[in-house]
Amino acid sequence: MTASSVGPLQPGGPIVLIGAGKMGGALLDGWLAGGLDPALAAVVDPGLPPEAAAALKSRGVALVPDPAAIAAPAAVVLAVKPQMVADALPVAAAFMQPGAVLVSVLAGVTSAKLAAGLPAGAAVVRAMPNTPAAIGRGITGAFATAGVSAAQTALADALLKAGGQVEWLDDEGLIDAVTGVSGSGPAYVFLLAEALAEAGVKAGLPAELAARLARATVEGAGELLRRSPETPETLRRNVTSPNGTTAAALSVLMADDGLGALMARAVAAAAHRSRELAG
Numbered sequence: 300m301t302a303s304s305v306g307p308l309q310p311g312g313p314i315v316l317i318g319a320g321k322m323g324g325a326l327l328d329g330w331l332a333g334g335l336d337p338a339l340a341a342v343v344d345p346g347l348p349p350e351a352a353a354a355l356k357s358r359g360v361a362l363v364p365d366p367a368a369i370a371a372p373a374a375v376v377l378a379v380k381p382q383m384v385a386d387a388l389p390v391a392a393a394f395m396q397p398g399a400v401l402v403s404v405l406a407g408v409t410s411a412k413l414a415a416g417l418p419a420g421a422a423v424v425r426a427m428p429n430t431p432a433a434i435g436r437g438i439t440g441a442f443a444t445a446g447v448s449a450a451q452t453a454l455a456d457a458l459l460k461a462g463g464q465v466e467w468l469d470d471e472g473l474i475d476a477v478t479g480v481s482g483s484g485p486a487y488v489f490l491l492a493e494a495l496a497e498a499g500v501k502a503g504l505p506a507e508l509a510a511r512l513a514r515a516t517v518e519g520a521g522e523l524l525r526r527s528p529e530t531p532e533t534l535r536r537n538v539t540s541p542n543g544t545t546a547a548a549l550s551v552l553m554a555d556d557g558l559g560a561l562m563a564r565a566v567a568a569a570a571h572r573s574r575e576l577a578g
């Protein structure tokens with residue numbers, strides 16, 4: 300398992316995005332922010348609200364229901380709900396001309412299941428990004444199947460890296476745990492901001508002030524974590540005065556049945572659900 304190196308986004312052909320919802324849209328935002336020529340981006344998503352479709356068109360991104368409209372795609376990125384894979388995989392297959400790589404971000408859906416619905420020998424990359432990709436601050440775990448060439452891996456790496464960091468996995472089985480940690484992880488952090496604000500209200504703060512304090516605290520702590528070379532543990536200790544207020548709070552959060560145990564159960568539940576979605 301290695302962290303990938305930095306490289307430019309050079310698709311060498313059109314990128315077809317199938318499903319431009321929350322995750323697909325975040326990836327597309329990352330590609331465009333990363334300098335992808337909009338003329339090289341095509342979106343297939345018949346259910347897009349008119350305003351979303353108009354916004355894509357105004358950015359120069361084509362909405363293409365018809366595979367014949369796209370010559371030699373370099374990559375087809377599949378980003379529909381796992382429950383829609385039976386409908387969407389034939390659509391992806393129709394765009395998979397020789398040389399194209401399929402990059403799937405679907406939770407749970409295995410590369411074997413994807414390959415079974417694609418032309419024989421199709422190159423498949425399974426990836427698990429997260430929504431901070433929309434601002435180039437995501438992290439993706441990715442697995443390339445045996446038939447993926449070095450050039451196709453490099454393209455998938457560049458596409459995913461437009462959304463942030465990429466960790467290539469040697470074992471597809473790790474994707475379920477990656478999903479539990481980083482794929483779903485942003486939701487845990489947003490929940491922390493919500494819970495902290497609610498706790499502030501219970502402690503007597505006006506709701507709007509509590510929300511501002513909680514949001515800025517999560518933002519600031521995240522940014523400090525990003526900029527500091529210190530470990531999360533050291534940064535936590537830096538807040539914690541002996542016998543002070545933080546120690547009092549942490550005695551609750553770090554109890555045997557505290558946040559550690561709760562997070563372990565949460566991540567295990569997400570990984571379990573990911574395995575269930577494999578069907």
Ligand SMILES: NC(=O)C1=CN([C@@H]2O[C@H](COP(=O)(O)OP(=O)(O)OC[C@H]3O[C@@H](n4cnc5c(N)ncnc54)[C@H](OP(=O)(O)O)[C@@H]3O)[C@@H](O)[C@H]2O)C=CC1
Pocket residue numbers: 317318319320321322323324343344345346347378379380381383386387390404405406427428429430482483
């Ligand atoms: N959201 C997240 O944080 C993450 C999501 N993922 C994965 O990304 C995938 C998408 O999730 P998310 O973006 O949240 O879901 P969304 O529902 O927001 O996006 C899916 C999009 O695909 C469209 N769609 C449905 N069927 C088709 C089809 N046959 N052809 C083309 N487009 C179609 C949907 O349209 P309509 O609404 O009309 O059905 C929708 O716009 C999932 O597989 C999920 O596991 C991975 C990592 C993180």
Ligand SMILES: O=C(O)[C@@H]1CCC=N1
Pocket residue numbers: 406478482483
């Ligand atoms: O909730 C889900 O199933 C998707 C996968 C990871 C984040 N969202």
